[in-house]
Amino acid sequence: MSDWAIGRLAVGTLFRAISQSLNLQSPLLTMDSLAVLHADMRACRRCLDGGFSIASGAVFSSGSARRVMLIGQAPGVTEAQVKRPFNAGSGRRLFQWLGEAGWDEETFRAEQYMTAVTKCYPGKAANGKGDRVPSKAEQTLCRPFLEQEITLVRPRLIILVGGLAMKLVYPTSTHLEDVIGTAVYFPPESLTSPLNFDLATAVPLTNEQLPSFLETAAGDGRFIVPLPHPSGASLWPNKPENRQRITRAVTILRHLRQWWQ
Secondary structure, eight states, rough: OOOHHHHHHHHHHHHHHHHHHHHOOOOOHHHHHHHHHHHHHHHHOOOHTTTTTOOOOOOEOOOOOOOOEESOOOOHHHHHHHTTTOHHHHHHHHHHHHTTTOHHHHHHHSSSSEESOOBBOOOTTTSSSSSSSOOHHHHHHHHHHHHHHHHHHHHSSSEEEHHHHHTTTTTTTHHHHHHTEEEEEGGGGGGGGGGGGOOOGGGEETTHHHHHHHOOTTTTTTEEEEEOOOOOTOOOSSHHHHHHHHHHHHHHHHHHHHHHH
């Protein structure tokens, strides 16, 4: 690791200690801490040093408002080249869904936070079809970065894109059919730890239930909305019954966006 990277990591450690002692109440402190975290992510070599063949270089984007955090699986080859999440074909489908919810791509990218379970391009799958799914070991190595992102951003809505991201919240046995078109809400009292993903403390919601729920919901809770992976290689979104599930998920996102306005 270069002297520059070592220096950035040392500064990052100092900033995190200060942030924890001050509870991150200052927006300026949060911005500074995010900047340090982003430098740490860009300098990271944990997976390379662990022997994993990845294209090192973290891919994420941090908008100005950051009310929404979108978490994908891992960047693809195009995203790794331009350092822009969901930049290729999967991004077109994703932003079609978000557009139906009322977020145009330019505004969403400028205002919200986009990241992934693992930050670097994992390379092609062994069979040559699509990208390799990051191993559990790689996910574990990258998990502290995701936890720090959530802690610092404190999003009011987390959109989980794809099965790997869904496993952050839902049991590993969960099928897309079980959750796409639904949401869960973590009330403020359950977020004393911003990393709480315990579904036992959350309220499950359908798109039909959401409007009446929002009439009394506390604005500083957190919603979780899952979406399928938008990759063109996935046939799941093309099935008529699944398109209906996606429509319900988009309706939930539209209700939430309008509620905040």
